[in-house]
Amino acid sequence: MSQITPEIVAAHQLTPSEYEKILALLGREPTLTELGIFSVMWSEHCSYKSTRLHLKKLPTEGRHILQGPGENAGIIDIGDGLAIAFKIESHNHPSFIEPFQGAATGVGGILRDIFTMGARPIAILDSIRFGRLDSEKTGARNRRILEGVVAGISHYGNCIGVPTVGGECVFDESYDGNPLVNVFALGVFRHSEIFYGRALGVGNPVIYVGAKTGRDGIHGASMASAEFTETSKQKRPNVQVGDPFLEKLLLEACLEAMRLGAVVGIQDMGAAGLTSSTCEMGSRAGTGIEIELDRVPQRESNMTPYEIMLSESQERMLLVAQRGREHEVLSVFQKWGLDATEIGSVTADGMLRVKHHGTVVAEIPNRALADEAPRYNRPFSRPFREAPLRGPHVHSENLEEDLKKLLASGDICSKRWIWQQYDFQVRTNTIAGPGADAAIIRIKGTNTSVAVSLDGNGRYCALDPREGTRLIVAECCRNLSTVGALPVATTNNLNFGNPERPEIMAQIVESIEGLAEACRFFEVPVTGGNVSLYNETLGTAILPTPVVGIVGILPTAPPVASTFSREGLTVMLLGGLGSAGADELGGTQYAKVIVQSLWGRPPQLDMDYEKRVQTCVRELVRERAVECAHDLSDGGLAVALAELSFGANLIGADIHLDSELPPELLLFHEGPSRILVATGTPNRVFAAAERHGVLTLEMGTTLAGHLRIRNRGRILIDSPVRELRDIWEGALEQMLHDTVMV
Amino acid sequence: MKIGVVVFPGSNCDHDAWYAFSEVLQIPVELIWHTATSLGNVDAVILPGGFSYGDYLRCGAIAKFSPVMGAIKRFAHDGGFVLGICNGFQVLTESGLLPGALVRNKNLKFICREVPLRIETSDSPFTRQGRRGQILQIPVAHGEGCYIADERTLDQLEAEDRVVLRYVENCNGSLRDIAGILNQQRNVMGMMPHPERASDPLIGGTDGLVILQSMLAAIVERAAVSVLS
Numbered sequence: 001m002s003q004i005t006p007e008i009v010a011a012h013q014l015t016p017s018e019y020e021k022i023l024a025l026l027g028r029e030p031t032l033t034e035l036g037i038f039s040v041m042w043s044e045h046c047s048y049k050s051t052r053l054h055l056k057k058l059p060t061e062g063r064h065i066l067q068g069p070g071e072n073a074g075i076i077d078i079g080d081g082l083a084i085a086f087k088i089e090s091h092n093h094p095s096f097i098e099p100f101q102g103a104a105t106g107v108g109g110i111l112r113d114i115f116t117m118g119a120r121p122i123a124i125l126d127s128i129r130f131g132r133l134d135s136e137k138t139g140a141r142n143r144r145i146l147e148g149v150v151a152g153i154s155h156y157g158n159c160i161g162v163p164t165v166g167g168e169c170v171f172d173e174s175y176d177g178n179p180l181v182n183v184f185a186l187g188v189f190r191h192s193e194i195f196y197g198r199a200l201g202v203g204n205p206v207i208y209v210g211a212k213t214g215r216d217g218i219h220g221a222s223m224a225s226a227e228f229t230e231t232s233k234q235k236r237p238n239v240q241v242g243d244p245f246l247e248k249l250l251l252e253a254c255l256e257a258m259r260l261g262a263v264v265g266i267q268d269m270g271a272a273g274l275t276s277s278t279c280e281m282g283s284r285a286g287t288g289i290e291i292e293l294d295r296v297p298q299r300e301s302n303m304t305p306y307e308i309m310l311s312e313s314q315e316r317m318l319l320v321a322q323r324g325r326e327h328e329v330l331s332v333f334q335k336w337g338l339d340a341t342e343i344g345s346v347t348a349d350g351m352l353r354v355k356h357h358g359t360v361v362a363e364i365p366n367r368a369l370a371d372e373a374p375r376y377n378r379p380f381s382r383p384f385r386e387a388p389l390r391g392p393h394v395h396s397e398n399l400e401e402d403l404k405k406l407l408a409s410g411d412i413c414s415k416r417w418i419w420q421q422y423d424f425q426v427r428t429n430t431i432a433g434p435g436a437d438a439a440i441i442r443i444k445g446t447n448t449s450v451a452v453s454l455d456g457n458g459r460y461c462a463l464d465p466r467e468g469t470r471l472i473v474a475e476c477c478r479n480l481s482t483v484g485a486l487p488v489a490t491t492n493n494l495n496f497g498n499p500e501r502p503e504i505m506a507q508i509v510e511s512i513e514g515l516a517e518a519c520r521f522f523e524v525p526v527t528g529g530n531v532s533l534y535n536e537t538l539g540t541a542i543l544p545t546p547v548v549g550i551v552g553i554l555p556t557a558p559p560v561a562s563t564f565s566r567e568g569l570t571v572m573l574l575g576g577l578g579s580a581g582a583d584e585l586g587g588t589q590y591a592k593v594i595v596q597s598l599w600g601r602p603p604q605l606d607m608d609y610e611k612r613v614q615t616c617v618r619e620l621v622r623e624r625a626v627e628c629a630h631d632l633s634d635g636g637l638a639v640a641l642a643e644l645s646f647g648a649n650l651i652g653a654d655i656h657l658d659s660e661l662p663p664e665l666l667l668f669h670e671g672p673s674r675i676l677v678a679t680g681t682p683n684r685v686f687a688a689a690e691r692h693g694v695l696t697l698e699m700g701t702t703l704a705g706h707l708r709i710r711n712r713g714r715i716l717i718d719s720p721v722r723e724l725r726d727i728w729e730g731a732l733e734q735m736l737h738d739t740v741m742v
Numbered sequence: 743m744k745i746g747v748v749v750f751p752g753s754n755c756d757h758d759a760w761y762a763f764s765e766v767l768q769i770p771v772e773l774i775w776h777t778a779t780s781l782g783n784v785d786a787v788i789l790p791g792g793f794s795y796g797d798y799l800r801c802g803a804i805a806k807f808s809p810v811m812g813a814i815k816r817f818a819h820d821g822g823f824v825l826g827i828c829n830g831f832q833v834l835t836e837s838g839l840l841p842g843a844l845v846r847n848k849n850l851k852f853i854c855r856e857v858p859l860r861i862e863t864s865d866s867p868f869t870r871q872g873r874r875g876q877i878l879q880i881p882v883a884h885g886e887g888c889y890i891a892d893e894r895t896l897d898q899l900e901a902e903d904r905v906v907l908r909y910v911e912n913c914n915g916s917l918r919d920i921a922g923i924l925n926q927q928r929n930v931m932g933m934m935p936h937p938e939r940a941s942d943p944l945i946g947g948t949d950g951l952v953i954l955q956s957m958l959a960a961i962v963e964r965a966a967v968s969v970l971s
Binding site: 427556 | 791
């Protein structure tokens, strides 16, 4: 009589054909524990079964790349014998169910991915998206989620002592009930200190380190692979609870243990906990692993093998040590007051063999779990799209009011309320932190710094996922170039809806192909990333939201200012005003905030031109030929000029334009390949621009306390900087406070 | 000369303090593990920022039971210079080496920002190179930095000229804008702002050097005095 009924299979989110494949691989019926193990390893979250086929299209090789996709994090060479490891991961679903712990454990998880490679984490960035704060129906909930997520990131990152140096925060209805929390982390180490998650050396001890195993987070990975329904809130026990203090100890102890030379391989227990760490380490090394669950430190009594194997309790690591030197490793963990126990050993037979009270409860080939998950070539049609091609006729009654509304809008307003809760300085490496075009972190003991930018744009991708994704890569590289960094490598977090819907799958495919094209062109190979699918609530998908994190390298130097530093500088626009039609206004912040609509197509990108603009600004910044630089993105020219004016000394500008564009487009279109600079030596800027074949406009001069923009003599904007700054600075707090009153 | 930086489990500004002294100021630094029962031959001790013992129970409440705290109390009693920064300040108040307590910021949120501070007295080993009324730009990064004490203690601190630093912009609700105080013997100081984060022109300016270099000068002077006597 079969114990595994079709209902049990379905409850594990395995399809009948997937179950058939399990039967074929095992040659027998699985035990319940084995079924649980398969279900997490073959979940979308762990196996990438819907996207793996398409992810192969991404470029993964380049001269800086030491480790591409497939390990816990990508690694690039930064010179001086040093390397950096970095990766981004989502914690979207847990952050909706329990915002504080969901976001906190998102930070904890990605940090473990970094230090498990042997790198010391030195920076965190977050890309977070929420429903609208001012929505009558869901605003209160969205505010609660935002406050919880920010508090969770702050709690974990601050306590463990890794600075949160930047990121992005966006609001849109589509994230109502499905917030996005994508966390990026980066660490540094010497080439000789790189560790891999490989269970090498038959007979070597397998050691469990860190927190005790409890019943929390069981089936977290499969939860992250299902849509939300009304009953999702009952899944709260699936969300793990984080302890940043414990992880700080784990971090220090692991790095210290790795320096002994007695650690052979190491991997964190992230999604699918003990299951994924054992079978992935075995599979990578071509070995087997045998463990006895009685030896696993447990927080609760009477845990079943199923529960122990599937628990996602946080702050745990699995490592393989050299036989005979295990006591050295164990003594380091003892010094840090951590549980460390030998729970098994490496075997030659390639099997994951799990015993409980001496009896085998699971016996599965490691490869079957880690590498032979089903792969789907899911059908795809045309990308899902609701937006019309043509939009309403746009005519502004009052351009200055429009600018103020944009400055007060969620996506554009100052995010100080958020980042002031993050320790962005600890470790004293932060040359440029939150609010800069890209974060800059110096590498002590060298003349090298790394820069990072995270970017996404769901509206562009909703109009055209391929073009939208190319624009995101261009923007991310532009942010890095604007601070003087050379973009070198990419990580990505693909946030989409249900891939079983052909029109959603089409968004995914188009977006990945756009990512591949742009990353190839800008020479920023992809070293890894994360895919988060089923971001739907009650059948409504989020905007297609690929988030791109690109790392750049630059010589360590004082940063170029991102606000006007003094009066009397010449303001110039590298790249030119650009041209845009009404169609290309449809994806912009102007369309979102002022017209309250979405239509048309994303701005047009000429990648070759974009690259030349970036090369030009990078050269100017590095040679100190410009004092200030800021890229044009959300809100276009007018918003960028305003943001440049929001320095401590409130230096604005007097701008004279000469353009035939309608003023709404001139001020607010978001055409790429444009960067504002301020300089005392405009001739140097002209000369460099000419050398690179880049249009450059001299637009005016910086001016104390006032922002004035004229086109052909007509005044479009004329406002004291302080007034604009106060609106921009106070908007987010205002939105959050309003609720407290209600 | 040698500076000791104490490392509790959960300290996370230990490395920053080490870097400021060792790399920026070129002074030898020894990291002192929390289980140490002696401080060796250091000339001053830094209790660094961070989350010692995860800030469990209360900030600094568990650290005060660390074996190293016994050694620090003896060191302080013998006149050694002790500087507690952020979590280090919290540990000093919890241990009774300084009066008062540090509680949740008034806005109930962690705050990381540069804050202008005013030097209230240069009659201390930690501000002797500054002058009264001088404004220093030094960052804070804390969730529990609101300094409180009863009125009598506050009056006494002021009467004895033991308030060393005040916030020009009181960001956390501290009573009487207090950012840093001295013990009665004036050899132990606690401050919430992070001078080690303002000791490098590339990172956060150099205003924090006033504090760190004052302490080094005091050590040098003390050594000279002891040689003469």
